[in-house]
Amino acid sequence: MVKEFMEKVIQKNPGEVEFHQAVREVVESLEPFLVKNPQYTKAKILERIVEPERVIMFRVPWTNDKGEIQINRGFRIQMNSAIGPYKGGLRFHPTVYLGILKFLAFEQVFKNSLTGLPMGGGKGGSDFDPKGKSDNEVMRFCQSFMTELCRHIGADTDVPAGDIGVGGREIGYMYGQYKRLRNEFTGVLTGKGLAWGGSLIRPEATGYGATFLAIEMLKTRNISPAGKICAVSGSGNVAQYTIEKLTQLGAKAVTLSDSNGFIHDPAGIDAKKLEFVMELKNVRRGRIKEYADKFNCDYYEGKRPWGIKCDMAFPSATQNEIDKQDAETLVKNGCMCVSEGANMPSTPEAVEVFLKGKILYGPGKAANAGGVATSGLEMSQNSLRLSWTREEVEKRLQDIMINIHDTCVKYGKESDGFVNYVNGANIGGFVKVADAMLAQGLV
Ligand code: NDP
Numbered sequence: 054m055v056k057e058f059m060e061k062v063i064q065k066n067p068g069e070v071e072f073h074q075a076v077r078e079v080v081e082s083l084e085p086f087l088v089k090n091p092q093y094t095k096a097k098i099l100e101r102i103v104e105p106e107r108v109i110m111f112r113v114p115w116t117n118d119k120g121e122i123q124i125n126r127g128f129r130i131q132m133n134s135a136i137g138p139y140k141g142g143l144r145f146h147p148t149v150y151l152g153i154l155k156f157l158a159f160e161q162v163f164k165n166s167l168t169g170l171p172m173g174g175g176k177g178g179s180d181f182d183p184k185g186k187s188d189n190e191v192m193r194f195c196q197s198f199m200t201e202l203c204r205h206i207g208a209d210t211d212v213p214a215g216d217i218g219v220g221g222r223e224i225g226y227m228y229g230q231y232k233r234l235r236n237e238f239t240g241v242l243t244g245k246g247l248a249w250g251g252s253l254i255r256p257e258a259t260g261y262g263a264t265f266l267a268i269e270m271l272k273t274r275n276i277s278p279a280g281k282i283c284a285v286s287g288s289g290n291v292a293q294y295t296i297e298k299l300t301q302l303g304a305k306a307v308t309l310s311d312s313n314g315f316i317h318d319p320a321g322i323d324a325k326k327l328e329f330v331m332e333l334k335n336v337r338r339g340r341i342k343e344y345a346d347k348f349n350c351d352y353y354e355g356k357r358p359w360g361i362k363c364d365m366a367f368p369s370a371t372q373n374e375i376d377k378q379d380a381e382t383l384v385k386n387g388c389m390c391v392s393e394g395a396n397m398p399s400t401p402e403a404v405e406v407f408l409k410g411k412i413l414y415g416p417g418k419a420a421n422a423g424g425v426a427t428s429g430l431e432m433s434q435n436s437l438r439l440s441w442t443r444e445e446v447e448k449r450l451q452d453i454m455i456n457i458h459d460t461c462v463k464y465g466k467e468s469d470g471f472v473n474y475v476n477g478a479n480i481g482g483f484v485k486v487a488d489a490m491l492a493q494g495l496v
């Protein structure tokens with residue numbers, strides 16, 4: 054069944070290799086479940102769920118600081134609205150094309166369902182590269198991007214947020230432009246600043262959530278995070294707050310990376326050093342190499358951190374950043390837990406290594422769902438026109454991650470007691486959306 058289905062998906066979506074990869078994983082997980090529950094196959098839920106409800110592609114013209122005209126391409130994939138308005142981030146990165154955004158939008162549908170909150174799935178972005186651009190250039194780009202996007206989104210229709218290359222600065226510029234064009238102050242974006250409708254803990258949420266899921270996974274084997282050595286990739290939003298929470302829990306994060314290389318600090322990236330990283334990455338927008346110069350540790354140009362001996366790994370940069378060999382090295386070195394802050398950071402061959410090795414492997418759909426879950430909490434607060442305290446939001450986030458863990462166990466526990474969190478997340482995420490689609494008829 055998987056083979057024939059995938060042949061059609063590949064034929065219909067040529068060249069979109071990341072989308073094929075994401076769909077194949079889900080279909081492989083679902084196959085036995087669908088055999089036992091024929092109502093979904095009869096209603097062609099799988100065929101429907103891989104077809105976006107709507108794809109919007111548009112021209113984004115802007116001028117750089119020299120007054121030269123620049124043209125980028127903008128996208129929004131409105132994948133599935135069966136259980137709520139489309140919800141998902143915007144990615145600004147030069148590698149962005151339809152195949153990447155469709156994989157992200159597809160995974161978002163299942164991830165959002167797992168949170169238990171009423172959110173459908175979407176994703177968008179542009180091949181715009183914010184690196185090396187001035188604040189004014191980023192603002193002009195964001196304004197032009199939103200000038201088109203604003204007619205397709207809305208607080209009850211589609212609510213974008215951040216992803217790679219889109220953080221507080223970009224959300225601010227886009228929110229300002231939306232408000233100006235529509236004359237509405239609504240919760241149309243999440244990840245907003247605290248003074249204008251944002252939620253406490255949203256910046257922290259993805260990294261905190263990935264750590265909370267890891268803790269829940271460790272608990273199943275009676276292991277405590279204290280003293281555990283952690284390899285973290287990336288040095289952006291997700292990596293930073295993963296390290297913050299790990300440190301709070303007594304674990305020791307020893308690596309960080311960016312697209313140029315990684316640093317290894319065996320002494321641990323403590324709160325003080327993390328403060329330096331945040332200033333380096335979020336304000337000065339420099340390269341991670343500076344960390345090694347400042348704290349006198351090793352820097353590996355052009356390399357990823359998976360060769361460093363660790364107990365836990367938190368891939369928090371981008372898709373396919375752990376290949377088969379990296380996975381084998383991690384397992385061989387005694388890594389017992391992988392919690393994916395990034396979306397689809399492990400290749401299918403790497404996932405196989407983790408599952409064969411029976412380590413605690415939390416796939417992105419489950420592990421990084423804390424970000425969008427807290428976006429959901431931001432939407433709730435916007436609707437209530439109230440703001441919850443830090444403690445309240447963090448407690449809700451923690452409860453959501455515990456529920457996601459329980460769902461993965463419910464649908465992913467195998468006969469020998471091993472929890473296959475990949476199957477658990479895929480089936481657990483699917484059921485709610487599929488049932489909603491059945492109930493809503495042929496749409
Ligand atoms: P940021 O833009 O804040 O940081 C991205 C980090 O990853 C940077 O260190 C960047 O390095 C590195 N990176 C990006 N692309 C590549 C690449 N092709 N090769 C090597 N390194 C790369 O993004 P986030 O931290 O928000 O996102 C990181 C991951 O987490 C992504 O997979 C995203 O989809 C996922 N995610 C994010 C959520 C959120 O709430 N922000 C929620 C759920 C998942 P450089 O600066 O050199 O490009």
Ligand code: 2IT
Nearest residue numbers: 141142214216424425428
């Ligand atoms: O991949 C993701 O879940 C995100 N980038 C966050 C999406 C959101 O709407 O907060």
